[in-house]
Amino acid sequence: MPNSQNSPSAAAKVSALQPAGVLCGIPLHQLDMAELRGYFRSCLNGDRFRLVATPNPEMLLASRNDLRLRTALQAADLALPDGYGLVAIGRLLRQHIRIRIAGVDAAYVLLGEAASLGSAVYLLGAGEGVAAAAAQNLRTQIPGLRIVGVDDGGTIDDPEHPKREILDRIRSAHPDVLLVALGHGRQERLLYAQRMHLPGIRVAIGVGGAFDYWSGRIPRAPRWLSNYGFEWLYRLGRQPSRFPRIIAAVCLFPFYALIDAHGQRTH
Helix, strand or coil, X not given: CCCCCCCHHHHHXXXXXXXXXXXXXXXXXXXXXXXXXXXXHHHHCCCCCEXXXXXXXXXXXXHCCCHHHHHHHHHCCEECCXXXXXXXXXXXXXXXXXXXXXXXXXXXXXXXXXXXXCCEEEEEECCCCHHHHHHHHHHHHCCCCEEEEEECCCCCCCCCCCCHHHHHHHHHHCCCEEEEECCCCHHHHHHHHCHXXXXXXXXXXXXXXXXXXXXXXXXXXXXXXXXXXXXXXXXXHHCHHHXXXXXXXXXXXXXXXXXXXXXXXXX
């Protein structure tokens, strides 16, 4: 469990976090890595559930037609832009969106803070055996990390209504941190729908393909490629089936983001 030292000023800072901009109707926040560590530490020392999302262009596009996803993203306590497309459009619209933090990096920072505080962590999702392999590697990489449960979740057809035994396994493990890897949209919908049924959890975050990376099943793009905003090109080369999603993110997202922004200004 996290330690009991909870600074009122730190808790107030978490509660007072304001969006840096809004794209496709979704508020987005800006924190650098040092601020993110402080935010997670405050949350883990807090007393309520915090939902963290890392929207990318594909997710914001999907939220335009998926009301449940849109509601979940709008309700997130922290929404970090994951994608240089969001930063580029944010700058074009003169919003204060300047920093992109990948979901996998945000989750890794969270795990580091959890380890330093002794907080318990639960991994849910990905393919069979992937979460277990990721947990094994993470324990080696992050000294002191307490992973109290791993579960691929089986088949979750309805994110709003997962099988009762899945929730029972999570509750019985008493985690402080819950990482869910069900693919973008589905993981956020599950966390938002079940937030009242997961007592004790302080931070819950959807992590997309992070378990695949941490398990070693899929390599990440070289850091220099990510720094220049071309991680998507590396992933496309390894997974050509992602082509329609990449096209949507590169071409359709800027169009709809600008249209939505114009509509808001007109309104």
